[in-house]
Amino acid sequence: MGEYPQLLHTAIDTTDARGLAEFYRRLLGLGYRPGDEPPAAGVPDVADWLVLVDSRGARRLAFQQVERLERTTWPEPGVPMQMHLDFTVPSSEELQRHRERAESLGAQLLLDRTEDPNEPLYVLADPSGHPFCLFVA
Structure with missing residues (x-):
């Protein structure tokens, strides 16, 4: 047993799990965890949880589908950033x-x-x- 918990990945809520996963995949040069790749053409994409991995297969980011998400108003007050x-x-x-x-x-x-x-x-x-x-x- 390890002395401390290990960070697996950072999970991000979104109303568009595939769209946001694609944004970060392309921005950071990551890949999908096996089984999380986009479906074949004509097959509906029903993914509500996706994981991106680095070239060694280590998990980096995950995306969780949510029904609604209030967008931060930062740097204006109102809705804080909460994390970045x-x-x-x-x-x-x-x-x-x-x-x-x-x-x-x-x-x-x-x-x-x-x-x-x-x-x-x-x-x-x-x-x-x-x-x-x-x-x-």
């Missing part, structure tokens, strides 16, 4: 490139803090409205 994901990139050039990639996949820019000399970053919202940060490591 942080992703790092190696340079300012890569920061801009990955912001553009994320937006092309459906992300929305919430905050541009790239002028901060100590920690340049972007805060974006994924297609379900969950905030995530991209910053230079």
Whole structure:
């Protein structure tokens, strides 16, 4: 027995499990856990729980279908963020490139803090409205 529990993956609620899984799969270069791949053409996609894994098969993110989800209003008050994901990139050039990639996949820019000399970053919202940060490591 281990001394501490081990983090398996982070699960994210969404009203579109497949859509959000696809967003993060493409953004992060992940793959589906065996059996979670999209169904063949013409077969309904009834998935309500999907898991993305890295190249070694380790679980990274999971997506749980929910009926409704109140989108955060951050940075405005009202509905707090509650949680967010942080992703790092190696340079300012890569920061801009990955912001553009994320937006092309459906992300929305919430905050541009790239002028901060100590920690340049972007805060974006994924297609379900969950905030995530991209910053230079």
